[in-house]
Amino acid sequence: MNASSALVIVGASYAGTQLAASARELGFDAPIVLLGEERHAPYQRPPLSKGVLTGKTSLDALPLRGADFFDAQGIELRLGHRATALDPATRTLTLDDGSTLKYGSLALAMGARCRPLPVPGNDLEGVFNLRTLDDALRVSDALSKATRACVVGGGFIGLEVASALAARGAAVTVVESQPRLLARSFPPLMSEYLADAHRQRHVDLVLGRGVRALGGASGRVEYVELDDGRRIECDMVVLGIGVQPNVELAQQAGIACDNGILTDALGRTSAPNVMAVGDVANTEAPVFPGGPARIRLESIQAANDGARAAASALAGKPQPFEGVPWFWSDQHDLKLQMAGLPMPGDEVVARGDLQAHRFSLFYLRDGAVVAAHSVNRPAEHMLGRKLIARRARIDPRQLRDASFDLKTFQ
Incomplete structure (x- = not known):
């Protein structure tokens, strides 16, 4: 391998895999090494909190690329290796087995890890995080023996897991x-709708309460103790209280970090020849009125888009991504699709029928559409992304009127 020109990617994630693939598509012809800490080939993560737990997604459906893709593209896939040190001055990466790699360009795509719950009993048997395929398999196996589950955290992952566990009985x-x-993602109207939807589907919610401890006899969890002294009896606990970016490798190398590794719109960090992409990157955001100057998005689409932008820089054809960020979440029979970045103070306009679980919320800022949240309205979600990209100005009365054709504003 010609180390002086090689691209080494740390993290066989969505972003890392997409970066390798896009670099090849754009004509980057130097060697590429893709390092993965897990022993599994790159795989899809969204099904882990959904189809893998319910049994609707087979393990054969998880790989991001076919078995022969990496060989065909000249991408060396090294699994079961973790990077432990980085020296930008000598362009050297040290691995956990003591070996070193020289690079011409380096991309950090290490993603994020589950935020720990710092309470007594968090290490009891039957307490799980859910981030990796192995995590999902452990949760699924435990569920086959459990009847009562407690999910700590009412964010997207926590609610998806709750939906899957309920579907398993x-x-x-x-x-x-x-x-x-x-609360950090949705306005009160959407939060209240989701709370009602989960309760209607037999998920109990305890809101506004922290966890004081996890307890149980013989080293196995049997209850969750709340900060008001109440106990929730359970056979298993799944923690879903957010993630934190894996910035330690970059920090130790002196690369600028702040809630992620700081990058420009092409993924370039403060260190020469070092990029960062995916959940670990805090990236300069596309400029639009009222928007943030930087953003770290934990989504597949953002990871892939950021990887394509970084690949364009590597290939000498720089093209920063300037699209509308979008996300999705499957909970029970509800498909939630979100586009744009709403902020406190935005005007919220509802369109459709919340009771029928088919509606959209549009967010207006200074009269322009800046975000949209849809439930079981995929066509309206796609239209919403176009409206946001154009900063379309629409009368709220027209938005509320389900008979009004929004396509006229495309």
């Missing part, structure tokens, strides 16, 4: 420390 309780679900 478990009695599920979700504990959320905030007074409403997804």
Whole structure:
């Protein structure tokens, strides 16, 4: 391998895999090495909290690329290796087995890890995180023996897990420390709708309460103790209280970090020849009125888009991504699709029927559409992304009127 020109990617994630693939598509012809800490080939993560737990997604359906893709593209896939040190001055990466790799360009795509719950009993048997395929398999196996589950955290992952556990027949309780679900992502109207939807589907919610301890006899969890002294009896606990970016490798190398590794719109960090992409990257955001100057998005689409932008820089054809960020979440029979980045103070306009579980919320800022949240309205979600990209200005009365054709504003 010609180390002086090789691209080494740390993290066989969505972003890492997409970066390798896009670099090849754009004509990057130097050697590429893709390092993965897990022993599994790159795989899809969204099904882990959904189809893998319910049994609707087979393990054969998880790989991101076919078995022969990496060989065909000249991408060396090294699994079961973790990078432990980085020296930008000598362009050297040290691995956990003591070996070193020289690079011409380096991409950090290490993603994020589950935030720990710092309470007594968090190490009891039957307490799980859910981030990797192995995590999902452990949760699924435990569920086959459990009847009562407690999910700590009412964010997207926690609610998806709660939905999957309930679908498998478990009695599920979700504990959320905030007074409403997804308080950082949704306005009160959407939070209240989701809370009602989960309760209607037999998921108990405990809101505005923290966890004081996890307890149980013989080293196995049997209850969750809340900060008001109440106990929730359970056979298993799944923690879903967010993630934190894996920035330690970059920090130790002196690369600028702040809630992630700081990058420009092409993924370039403060160190020469070092990029960062995916959940670990805090990236310069596309400029639009009222929007953030930087953003770290934990989504597949953002990971892939950021990887394509970084690949364009590597290939000498720089093209920063400037599209609308979008996300999705499957909970029970509800498909939630979100586009744009709403902020406090935005005008919220509802379109459709919340009771029928088919509606959209549009967010207006200074009269322009800046975000949209849809439930079981995929066509309206796609239209919403176009409206956001154009910063379309629409009369709220027209938005509320389900008979009004929004396509006229495309």
